[in-house]
Amino acid sequence: MSNSELERVIVRPVDEYNQKLVSYVHPPNWVNPQPADCYDLVVIGAGTAGLVVAAGAAGLDLGLKVALIEKNLMGGDCLNVGCVPSKTIIRSARVVGEIAKAKNLGINILQQIDVDFSAVMTRMRRVRAGISHHDSAERFQNLGVDVFLGSGRFASKNTVEVSNKTLKFKKAVIATGARAVRPQIRGLEEAGFLTNETVFSLIQRPKRLAVIGGGPIGCELAQAFRRLGSEVVIFHNSSHLLNKEDADAAEIVQNVLINEGVRVVLNCQLEEVTTVIDGKQLYFSTNGHRDSLTVDEILVGAGRAPNVETLNLETVGVEYDKRQGVKVNDYLQTTNPKIFAAGDICMNWKFTHAADAAARIVIKNTLFSPFGLGKSKLSSLVMPWVTYTDPEIAHVGMYEQEAQKLGIEVETIKIDFNSVDRAIADGETDGFLKLHHKKGSDEIIGATIVASHAGEMISEITTAIVHKIGLSKLSSVIHPYPTQAEAIKKAADTYRRTLLTPRTKKILGFLTKFS
DSSP states (O other): OBGGGTOOOOOSSOSHHHHHHHHHHSOTTOBOOOOOSOEEEEEEOOSHHHHHHHHHHHTTOSOOOEEEEESSOTTHHHHHTSHHHHHHHHHHHHHHHHHHTGGGGTOOOOSOOOOOHHHHHHHHHHHHHHHGGGGOHHHHHHTTEEEEESOEEEEETTEEEETTEEEEEEEEEEOOOEEEOOOOOBTHHHHOOBOTTTGGGOOSOOSEEEEEOOSHHHHHHHHHHHHTTOEEEEEOSSSSSSTTSOHHHHHHHHHHHHHTTOEEEOSEEEEEEEEETTEEEEEEEETTEEEEEEESEEEEOSOEEEOOTTSOGGGGTOOEETTTEEOOOTTSBOSSTTEEEOSTTTOSOOOHHHHHHHHHHHHHHHHSOGGGTTOOOGGGOOOOEEEOSSSEEEEEEOOHHHHHHTTOOEEEEEEEGGGOHHHHHHTOOSOEEEEEEETTSOOEEEEEEEETTHHHHHHHHHHHHHTTOOHHHHHTSOOOSSOTTHHHHHHHHHHHHHTOOHHHHHHHHHHHTTO
């Protein structure tokens, strides 16, 4: 039975690039294979976590039988409605940001910037389609994975049903991901709104855009759309944007957004949305004052909800929560010992790289931990993350307040980028490195970087934490001059200087007399 007889997937606009995308990640002529007698692994969901589990298990060339089920687009959020399209648009928006700063660098732009929004979105679709073959049904079939397109659900303790076929399994993995939360605001559904799942289908720039939610997704897209020419307002229910990040870091990004013309409404309660002649009118209260605003489009970026509803989890004894997702232990094992989960469906870290790391844990724990020996733990991961505003915020490890709650005494070294030569030369001094280490020790336990390319810099600190490379050793690492990453070297040197106690100085002075 071909997939076209089941459920055809359409990605709008229906142009050559989106047709190419669909031909790879949900081909309309796909024929689901005849199921094997029994699968070593059945994976439900072909987002990052599911793809890594399936490819990792099949690619070992051990003759394992692996099935992969996807009801929508292979590649999941990351390829289709997340990392790839958003960062492609952000790249175009960064050009506008650079041009806006050009005068400070001695470059005069003689004409007004002309942003071709349609061309920006076309490029995004072209880029997305161009890399989609990596996640294609055909590629995974060639890896030895049986790919089934359709909605999968557990039918019994050891079977999954998909498109009128029954797949028997020894072990299964739930990797169905999450979707955008729909806020309970009166009139919002009727007025219509965008999420990360629909915003990348736009072909015309919204003149006025409201963004609900001042977290990473909201801030990234608010800045991008503002730079691309939209009037943007962010509604956020906290006292500052990015309130889960380091407060100093969040303040820098918030001020940048305001200076670029984004209106920021904080401590906000959205009450109602109505449709009016010239758009959509939002009614809201902030600090006891009621107001309204009319926009053309509303983008919701207020959190994620796990995709648990259609899996029939009760049949296999897998406990779940509609808000938190599938319940797992530290080994990513559900309440059914033969069923595991990975990615957004069960984890607080909702990042592509987190799903990838979790999938590797699942491969080991499902296939290579006989009698439970040698299992890997989710809690052992050191997880970095990045908010891709301009400047970026990158973080790894613990925040200072987290360490204090655990009874860990912390000392913090802060290097402002106005003391880093390359940042000064680049005109990018509004940033810093905060590095937390255990008091009385050079052991690094966390760091936050605010910089134009903070995401490219954080991996050095992540490597140091993972491999327990202390500040003393990091100080001996030669960093090219001039680079903004030299801030890390400066932090390590700052720590080394704290070791120069009066007693140490006396010893060093004594040694110089015999050298």
